[in-house]
Amino acid sequence: MLRNDPSPSTPRSTKPMDRVLFGDNQFFGVNHMSEEKARAQSMRFQDLQAIIDVLDAAYQEGIRTFMCTSHDRVAQICDHFRANPQKYPDYQFFPCMPYAHKYANAVTEHGMIEALRMFLPQDGAVAAMLKGGMALANKDIAAIMQLLIDAEMKMFHGLSTPVVFMQNVITDLLLGLRMDECFRIFHDHVRARYGAEPGYITMNVPRLLDVLDRLGIDNPIVCANFNKIGFRMCGGIEAYEAAVAQRKFRPVAMSILASGAISPREAIEYVCSKPQIESLVFGASSRANIRQTKALIDELSARA
């Protein structure tokens, strides 16, 4: 099993991803449908044990991959899994970095450079340069990005992290800014240092694929909304369907239920009708919901 022990010699994962991945939005008050529901969830999951209980329920239903942001509280979840390897022998994390509000709030409060400094190792060379206002004078964007990735990966130390995702806010910001080489930097660093496969979460699949193609990033893992009503599938549902059918990438479907706007069976039927979609990520808070969704995915995947 792959463990997140930074070393360039770790073999890279070429294994397929699990069919079903467990998401983390419900744990951190993210709900695209209702702020009230989001608040109720963040109250419920204030207690770490409540989160672990749900992850355990998912695990018992056969879901052994947790796709999660590098939210501060994920560090505690990681501690639990590190402390109980015998209980979860095959468990793996797909970190998604960064938890963007952490950065956004820091930038609002402290300004861009000061915020950057807060997230970099305090004793590092770059931090030292930043202190003197010199850091970015060299414009060594690769070094800074690598340090930021390492900082986010710290909480996953010792755990299996075969795929590491760039969060959509960052992917799409870089995409719009045309800072294409950042995708290459991320790709190379995730592979070299973590022996993991890089993935990109985006709301703009066709546009991102064009850029990754140009960079020569072959068969990338791309996680995006795939749902029957085309919710937040920028470029249009037809363009997404064409991309899935014709282009070489490893799609991971999220927001399958479009925050509840589609009935589960209909929603999962749609995604399972695209055999190229490798994995489906969903989040749920109750055992019954997890079981029902997992069973539907198993049933409809087998049929497809």
Added chain:
Amino acid sequence: MVGLGKMGLSHLAILRAHPAIDLVAGCDSTAYLTDILQKHAGLRCYADLDRMLGAEQLDALVVATPSKLHASMVQRALDDGLHVFCEKPFVLDVADGERLAALAREKARVTQVGYHYRFVGAFREAARVVASGALGTIHHVRAEAFGPVVLRRKGGTWRSTKSEGGGALYDYACHAIDLVNFVVGVPTEVGGVVRASVFSRDVDDEVYATLRFEGGASGQLSVNWSDESFRKMSTRISVWGTNGRITADRQECQLYLRERHDALPGIDKGWTVRYTTDLSEPVWFYLRGEEYSAQIDYFANSVNTGRLDGENSFESALATDRVVAMLLGEAPVHPPAVTSAPPRKSLWSRLAG
């Protein structure tokens, strides 16, 4: 565009992704930022607005600098005959705003201010329902904005500096006020204004006020950007009328009708809830929310079609600035509640002396 801070970078990404916009150059006085954008994003950059305007052939300028710079930069752009998109708040001084709105009108330039909530599906739906008359006579509106911006004494960006247009009034409250203007109309009077600091030294962190409207309706404004219980900015508007009420936030729109109304065919009495999945119009590029892309697309369309009286024009944003001026006239900022208040006694010890 000029101003490449947090909001500026978000605009820059959206502008560069727009198929009909050729983002020619960027301008910011922060050299490390422009150096990086030049080197890694291939963007031609300037440190000085005058130099950029002198060197480039432009049709329009996007202004996303700190608020106190808006007036002079918008003036400069209009003098050059450019269409202007300006981040909110429009300007800090109503007199500047009136002059600039008049100048834009005289030069027949497209103007738009970044009140992006007017492009959020749920708020548009609220405005549509209120305008339809289905709620009957409107008698009250409540606008709220809460979020985690200033959570401690420390912190030193322009947002915490009074003279630069910092404070919750110019940041959060402007959005809430503009939403009131959008959904129910512009208040004519304000009263009972509270502008208080929770943590900030120099600016307000919370703003509360009563609003009065022509026709007698009242309103409440409640804004607090020092509330950590919110993950990010959360804005909500509720409107009460004689035939029901509506509450909208970014995600959903909850309508309660006492009786069916001809103006809303197909909507039954009782609750009707519509969600963002249903209310959002697709955009060509998504970053953080459809509304940010939609407003830029709207601006580009206005420029292409010569639409001068579109959503969020300078005139419209000036109405928000006028309400801000009324709130400023009403009350100075109270000092920080956290340090100035004596240690609170419990109810029991107060009763017992």
